[in-house]
Amino acid sequence: MNLFFVNLFIALGYMGVQGQFSLYGLGTGFILGYLALWITQPLYGSSRYFSRLPRAIRLAAYFLVELLLSNLRVFWDVVTPGQISRPGIVGVPLNAETEMEILLVANLISLTPGTLSVDLSEDHRTLFVHVMFLDDPERFRKTIREGLERRVLEVTR
Known part of the structure; x- marks a missing residue:
């Protein structure tokens, strides 16, 4: 059975035993289940889950930080009297190969x-991307490749 589902089952069991039917209870149970599975890892062999x-x-x-910074930049462009946006479309070469990686x-x-x-x-x-603040196309490509795409590929591969 997939260890993620085992971990989720442990978290749900923890919620039931504790009577904490909340996101906090689920998170706590998930962390405790992850630690329990990590400790007992020699019993069922190594897994990529860990x-x-x-x-x-x-x-x-990473995504939440980028989301916050982008929101602040768009907000600043909206509330300031001048327009600082320089829109453009950039072609970003992808290292992603599967449809799931490209989709993410x-x-x-x-x-x-x-x-x-x-x-x-x-x-x-x-991948062709419309960018609201396009100062340097090559820097934008590098940001996507070395930032977001690299992290997505680390998770999916």
């Missing part, structure tokens, strides 16, 4: 204010 979960948390943290990268880009995934090339190697 390396993927911290990577997924790092991806979520494209959707996380689109969820960030000021950017929108517009199109994907026919060979699935280039």
